[in-house]
Amino acid sequence: MQATEAVEDYLKVIYHLVTEGEAVTTSTIARRLGVSAPSVSAMVKRLEAGELVVRRGEGGLTLTSGGEVQALRVVRRHRLLETFLAEVVGVPWDEVHDEAEVLEHSLSDRLEDRIDALLGHPAHDPHGDPIPPRTGPHNERWADPLTAAPTGSRFQIERVSDRDPEALRYLADIGLRPGVLVEVGARAPFGGPLWITVDGAEHALGSQLTNLLHGAVVTTGTTPIRRRRAG
Amino acid sequence: MQATEAVEDYLKVIYHLVTEGEAVTTSTIARRLGVSAPSVSAMVKRLEAGELVVRRGEGGLTLTSGGEVQALRVVRRHRLLETFLAEVVGVPWDEVHDEAEVLEHSLSDRLEDRIDALLGHPAHDPHGDPIPPRTGPHNERWADPLTAAPTGSRFQIERVSDRDPEALRYLADIGLRPGVLVEVGARAPFGGPLWITVDGAEHALGSQLTNLLHGAVVTTGTTPIRRRRAG
DNA sequence: GCGCCGGATTAGACGTGTCTAACATCAGTG
DNA sequence: CACTGATGTTAGACACGTCTAATCCGGCGC
Numbered sequence: 001m002q003a004t005e006a007v008e009d010y011l012k013v014i015y016h017l018v019t020e021g022e023a024v025t026t027s028t029i030a031r032r033l034g035v036s037a038p039s040v041s042a043m044v045k046r047l048e049a050g051e052l053v054v055r056r057g058e059g060g061l062t063l064t065s066g067g068e069v070q071a072l073r074v075v076r077r078h079r080l081l082e083t084f085l086a087e088v089v090g091v092p093w094d095e096v097h098d099e100a101e102v103l104e105h106s107l108s109d110r111l112e113d114r115i116d117a118l119l120g121h122p123a124h125d126p127h128g129d130p131i132p133p134r135t136g137p138h139n140e141r142w143a144d145p146l147t148a149a150p151t152g153s154r155f156q157i158e159r160v161s162d163r164d165p166e167a168l169r170y171l172a173d174i175g176l177r178p179g180v181l182v183e184v185g186a187r188a189p190f191g192g193p194l195w196i197t198v199d200g201a202e203h204a205l206g207s208q209l210t211n212l213l214h215g216a217v218v219t220t221g222t223t224p225i226r227r228r229r230a231g
Numbered sequence: 232m233q234a235t236e237a238v239e240d241y242l243k244v245i246y247h248l249v250t251e252g253e254a255v256t257t258s259t260i261a262r263r264l265g266v267s268a269p270s271v272s273a274m275v276k277r278l279e280a281g282e283l284v285v286r287r288g289e290g291g292l293t294l295t296s297g298g299e300v301q302a303l304r305v306v307r308r309h310r311l312l313e314t315f316l317a318e319v320v321g322v323p324w325d326e327v328h329d330e331a332e333v334l335e336h337s338l339s340d341r342l343e344d345r346i347d348a349l350l351g352h353p354a355h356d357p358h359g360d361p362i363p364p365r366t367g368p369h370n371e372r373w374a375d376p377l378t379a380a381p382t383g384s385r386f387q388i389e390r391v392s393d394r395d396p397e398a399l400r401y402l403a404d405i406g407l408r409p410g411v412l413v414e415v416g417a418r419a420p421f422g423g424p425l426w427i428t429v430d431g432a433e434h435a436l437g438s439q440l441t442n443l444l445h446g447a448v449v450t451t452g453t454t455p456i457r458r459r460r461a462g
Numbered sequence: 463g464c465g466c467c468g469g470a471t472t473a474g475a476c477g478t479g480t481c482t483a484a485c486a487t488c489a490g491t492g
Numbered sequence: 493c494a495c496t497g498a499t500g501t502t503a504g505a506c507a508c509g510t511c512t513a514a515t516c517c518g519g520c521g522c
Binding site: 233237267270 | 477482
């Protein structure tokens with residue numbers, strides 16, 4: 001099956017839904033891609049014919065191994081481009097996602113490899129998302145959300161979801177980036193904000209923001225671990 | 232009119248044909264783009280409806296001012312990308328054209344400006360082709376072909392056509408790049424090769440190669456002028 | 463049980479961009 | 493003058509990707 005831009009976009013969205021544990025249905029795909037439900041129906045039929053996805057009762061769709069390979073290729077190009085744009089071109093944190101979104105479809109294998117080498121084969125993009133290897137297994141693990149951290153604990157941020165540029169700008173402003181350590185304070189009741197301390201400053205984060213932050217509770221005394229590049 | 236990739240490609244080819252002094256006809260466009268003549272007929276009809284080209288008896292088509300603006304935007308992105316890929320990413324001379332060819336359609340204005348600034352607003356791409364400004368007038372002057380230089384003269388190369396990667400590799404190997412000075416030797420008769428001396432070494436160039444080289448005869452005694460960036 | 467509601471699909475249409483086959487036109491040449 | 497060859501157009505088809513409108517279906521409230 002021909003890997004057009006649309007096909008790549010669908011596979012990528014399906015991959016993300018799967019790894020985020022969301023239902024992979026016509027409506028969730030349509031919502032993510034901003035297209036109508038019938039468009040998704042039609043495309044899914046094509047993807048099934050091309051043996052890139054299969055129906056798996058209830059939960060909805062799954063990628064075949066062939067489909068996953070293609071999805072990972074797109075995810076890899078996207079995250080490599082984000083890293084490249086941020087580190088080499090100096091594109092701000094909150095802009096790299098949108099730029100990579102369009103460039104990812106036009107990146108040749110040759111240029112992909114060159115950028116990968118230039119960056120020293122990075123393992124994570126600027127938001128902390130792992131960059132799949134060109135071939136071989138990939139572990140797309142989502143760390144725990146900040147909301148799961150108990151009051152009084154220390155929490156190290158690993159990933160910051162990259163979808164909302166405005167939120168990203170705010171988070172960057174107050175110093176919330178991958179690798180940063182925060183102290184988890186009180187949680188206001190009835191869906192109220194979560195108080196955290198970062199860099200000695202206190203902030204109240206609404207659920208719209210806390211949902212974007214993933215990481216792990218740090219057992220006391222450990223020095224913050226800075227993320228490093230892969231070998 | 233919607234500036235799709237296809238539309239951008241057609242406008243770019245028409246622009247190049249015009250500036251190279253070639254006829255802008257259905258068949259020349261078809262040949263350049265590698266599509267059939269009826270495809271060109273159909274697209275030209277759409278471009279006319281969108282007021283991007285007009286028919287101008289005999290010579291064929293011309294770009295309207297609106298069409299030229301769009302064409303120059305594509306040419307600018309292409310040449311900026313070539314420069315960026317060569318200087319920043321380290322892509323070899325003969326590969327930048329093909330890579331830029333696909334990326335040029337996905338480069339946002341924002342990223343274009345950022346790359347332009349990062350490069351210091353370059354005036355020429357690695358092949359010596361002038362980079363159009365984002366707005367305002369642009370002079371796409373083609374210097375004289377090497378074939379026009381008289382035997383015994385010294386010729387400074389300004390532009391090397393970028394279309395043939397194999398030829399580019401060979402030319403780079405023997406040191407023929409923009410800015411380089413060559414001595415024009417004897418011309419073998421009946422379409423035979425042209426002898427030139429560059430870096431003290433003599434080479435016989437067939438017409439396939441001499442057609443790619445453009446520049447100017449240098450009046451004696453002048454030191455070679457290195458191309459520099461614009462202000 | 464009936465009706466409603468949300469999700470999914472089918473039906474039908476459209477725009478884009480391409481193709482091949484057939485036809486038209488025009489220049490030159492025997 | 494009629495044939496040939498190049499060039500260009502029209503006609504008709506197809507693939508892709510999208511849309512809206514209509515239908516279908518399964519669960520739930522009354």
